[in-house]
Amino acid sequence: DGGITQSPKYLFRKEGQNVTLSCEQNLNHDAMYWYRQDPGQGLRLIYYSQIVNDFQKGDIAEGYSVSREKKESFPLTVTSAQKNPTAFYLCASSIPGTSGTDTQYFGPGTRLTVL
C-alpha cells in the first residue's frame, strides 16, 4: 500500500535531549513538509523540501533541523534549542503541480512529550 508513515506514534524525551522523528513515503512524491500542531492553533510549517538534497525553512524553523538525502525520507530533529517542543508533529507530502500548489497528504503524526 502506498502512503506516509511516521514513527513512533508517541515519543517521550527528557528536557535537553535531541530527538529525531522519522517520516517515510512511498508515493513517489517530490515534496515533503513538516508541520507542528498545538491545541487551539492551526498547523504551522516547520520545514519543507521540494527535491532531494534541498530544503527550506518554514515559519517556525528555530530549534529544528532536517535532512533530505533520499526522496522517500524526510526526518526532523527537535533540538534542545527548541523552547517548547511538546506538540503533535505531522509530516506531509505532495506532487508539486505546475501551479505550485498540490494536495498534501499527511502521515499519522507523532505526539512528542518532553518531560
Place this chain on the structure above:
Amino acid sequence: GQNIDQPTEMTATEGAIVQINCTYQTSGFNGLFWYQQHAGEAPTFLSYNVLDGLEEKGRFSSFLSRSKGYSYLLLKELQMKDSASYLCAVGPGGSQGNLIFGKGTKLSVKP
C-alpha cells in the same frame, strides 16, 4: 499578512445540514483546501477549489468566491462520525507549494 478565519466550534444534530465558513486574506491565491481531522489523527483531504463555484462530492460540498475571499464547506445528512475538526487551508501560490492553515472548526454532531 496571511490570515485565515473560521469559527472555533459548531454543534449540529444528526441528519441535519451544517455549513462551515472560511474567510481568507493572503498575499496570493492558488487554491483552497478543506481537510477533516479526527482527534489525535492526521488530517485527511476532503476538497479543493481553485475556481469560483460549488464542488460537490457525495455528502460534502465546498464553495469558493475568490472576489470575496470566502469559502464554505457544506455537510449534509450529518452522521455521528462527522464529529471532527475541519481545517481550511489556502495555497498562497509561488513555487513552494506550501499551504496556510486556519485554526480549524471543531464540529460536534449530537443525536
